[in-house]
Amino acid sequence: MPQAHRRRRITALAALAVLGLFAASACGKDGDSDAPSSNTVNGLSYDLSPAQSGRVHAAKVDALAAQLPAAVRDRGTLVVTGSVGATPPLRFYATDDRTPIGSDADISYLLADLLGLKVETRIGDWAQNFVKVDSGEADVFVSNVTVTEERKEKYDFATYRLDNIALEVPKDATWTYQDRKSLAGKTIGVGTATNQEQLLVKWNEDNIAAGLPKIDLAYYEKTSDYYLALSSGRLDGYLGPNPSAQYHAASAGQTKVVTTLSGAGDALQAEIGVLTKKDNGLAGPLRAAIQYAIDNGLYKQVLDRWGLGGEAVPQSRINPPGLPKKKG
Known part of the structure; x- marks a missing residue:
């Protein structure tokens, strides 16, 4: 196996581990992968195989x-x-x-x-x-x-x-989300050049204008990095696509979704x-x-x-x- 592919495969398997996929109910193999071929989340079985x-x-x-x-x-x-x-x-x-x-x-x-x-x-x-x-x-x-x-x-x-986004936080987090003011002083992960980032930037500007502490926006290269940061407590929350957040929270069991909203915020669906x-x-x-x-x-x-x-x-x-x- 070429070294570049080996590194990529190890990275992918590590990401799967973060997602909790190794707790899958079915453990068939595809090719030389040791990852399970399916995963059951909230009663729905997801086919993870290439076929x-x-x-x-x-x-x-x-x-x-x-x-x-x-x-x-x-x-x-x-x-x-x-x-x-x-x-x-x-x-x-x-x-x-x-x-x-x-x-x-x-x-x-x-x-x-x-x-x-x-x-x-x-x-x-x-x-x-x-x-x-x-x-x-x-x-x-x-x-x-x-x-x-x-x-x-x-x-x-x-x-x-529909474009819905979700705020995912560590499972043991005690703070709740009411509106943008709830994020003042918090470290929130978000993807670069996404509509989620655009929303957070606007909310941050509004919070600062209201005299509230700023939101610390954190950027990582990969989504799996956000999840590692969440589980280790380096992030207070991660704002990302709702489908992935719901899947990850249910599968990994280390986080929870505290709110969902339109990807355009209050402006429109x-x-x-x-x-x-x-x-x-x-x-x-x-x-x-x-x-x-x-x-x-x-x-x-x-x-x-x-x-x-x-x-x-x-x-x-x-x-x-x-x-x-x-x-x-």
Whole structure:
């Protein structure tokens, strides 16, 4: 095994340990991985294997495929980029440490099926994914991307899930969350360049203006690092995507979720969308494919498979109101 792959595999296994996945109910193996092939959380069994035999598929719908730009239809592939973390159930590595799986991966495969395309997967960190779409290397960015007014200037969105975020704290924490003032003087972890960070920055400014202690924003390279910091007491809380927070809190048993709210805060109910380059002709057929999946029950099957039924949208929308622009 090459040294780089060995290091990567060790890192992934360590992340799985942090998540409590080794307490899984089924302990089959995939390839040379020692990680369990499934995990049961809150009564739902999650398939962690690269095979993903339970993935929801669909037949091509000619009327949807006909809406695609000719270049994409003739090429026969949908090139999907996204970030891959160690936090189920959105987009994470299977037990082979190579295959991206999760709800966002399933959405990508379902849309490709309906449009008569094959999926080509790209992987990048958060900022790199936008660059891949900008350059044309990828057609779409599917990785829990929130619709924002700033992003809509360069990109089109076809929405497929509500965007809810959660504040996760150590299980033995005694403080409670009421509003932004509850975070004054606390150290809160948050991902760089996310809508969660934008919210925390705004709350911090409002707290300071009100004469309250500042919120200490903490940044780490990986989500698993946030969870280690939470469990060791170096963080008072972590503000991140609700699906991952709920999964981690239930699976690892070392943390708890004290509040959930819209990814746009009090401004509006934020939505997650498939991101593509503006005016490239893909947003329309993507929205139509998502709506077809909603109307025919396929969409519900995907969300239920990953425990995300509570974040379903009643309809897919192109470029709905998004998280407001940053001031200044």
